[in-house]
Amino acid sequence: MLWVLGGLIVGVIAGATRGTFIDRALMILSLIGVSIPVFWLGEVANLLTQSRWHDTWLFSWVPPLGYIPLTKDPWGWFKALVIPWFTLATLYVGLYGRVLRASLIEMMQEDFIRTARAKGIGERRVLLHHGLRTSLVAFVTMFGLDFGALVGGGALLTEVVFGLQGVGKLTYEALQTLDLPMILATVIYASFFVVMANFVVDVVFVFIDPEGSRCPLTLPFSSSRVSPYPSAATRGWCGLWQASRLPSSSGRSSVSSVSPVPAKARPCWPSWG
Template sequence: MFVVLFALSVLVFLIFFATPGVDPARKMAGRNATPETLAAIRASFGLDRPLPVQYLRMMNRIVITRDVESYSNRGVRVIPEIMAAAPVTFALVAGAAIIWIVASIAIGLLAAALRGTLWDPLLMAIALIGLSIPVFWLGEVANLVTQQRWHDTPLFSWVPPLGYTPIGEDPVLWFKHLVVPWIVLSVLFVGFYARVLRSDLIESENEDFVRTARAKGLSERRVLVVHQLRASMITFVSLFGLDFAALVAGGALLVEVVFGLPGVGRLTYLSLSGLDLPVIMATVLYGAFFIVIASTVIDILYAFLDPRIRTA
């Protein structure tokens, strides 16, 4: 884990500091800054020191002392900003994950059970459409419908203006703010996971344990839902763990920007726009941490889902 985090931090640091033409001091000072102003900014942030010293100084302030400040917003500490944004992103991703897990399992099971009928290609076509829709476009369309065109109708009059309300302040308003973003974020994953699950369910029909279950007289429904589904969940869990971690790490950026949610993705977007290196470094490490943890958890779940892995 630490090797991965170290390598990523070095890579990001070199991209923004060792790349020719990149000058954070000039970005902070503006276009018409004098050489004296640039020199003062470099001295203030330690940008006039050797690269290894700059890297160690920044990592110390991010990981150990946690007092690193934003380049764009003087006096604003980065770590508290990320800690404030993380619950927003987690709430967004967790809600969307519940929707896409339930919907994709239902569609995948239904398509596999109805294989050979008209419903199978119809369900997969719907899943493919959901998979093909760009999330930012779907978000803008959802905003157009719920915030403008049909906002005054009974169907969408309950949708609040874009933004976010913490759950501690008003749980009902918190829920209303996130319903539409949850649906928008989940559409892509419902289509993808449903197709993957259907494929794995059909492939598992020729496995020995499926033939054994049928030979014991179990119903087709029980064989599909209990035996085939469990075996097919290995790929599902692997994809879910990495996708969930990537979204929590900032992968929900587009949805957060479109709906005005102050999450980690939106914070990363603003820091990239302003070349705010401390925020970029901190969000990258935050994201890498979740992805590494997710990989570890997936390995543990493998052993539970597939007994062959436990005995290997």
């Protein structure tokens, strides 16, 4: 989760200080982080922490390369993984920070932001409560896909460089020996987590997307009512539920028997104030 926290901090600070020296400095650092290959950064980290500066007070606590089980030594597990964590997060912090900054700047120019400012709401509340929340849609989408890919073995280079036993290193060893059954198993394993991540992202959208937190038209029991939502997935489970009850091409409802309750707009989930 380091890259999520780092991306949020970088994106919010850069978006709030648009055009200033802080904004330019953060964007330059983000671009450097995105441009650095993970395997090269890992090798440099190993060179400094395992060889050159290992005897100094700065990195004397770093254990040898390899994985230490959490149940065996929790503190040793943390020390063995903290350097790989930061190495892997460097790329994503820069990428997520740049995406969040662009989305935040775009959202801060919308009409609802000007309305919030006209009502006398403080700039910090406008930025964090209104601007940031609506800007998290792209952020959450990227996080869901990247997290699913990493859990499924996307951290292959990091695991190989630091000697960590994981799905990525298992895939690397299978590729070296052309172990086709193992390669197929790891690909299916990774695909499962990518699909599950997409599912979780669609559910989370109901709570963070203002357009998806309230159904524009609910319970279309009458055949004369037509649902206007473009995507049931992004509108939440209420959209999926209503889409199953839309009139078919023959003019009849897809549900065999429904009670004649008048169609009425109502929220699917509690609305954000």
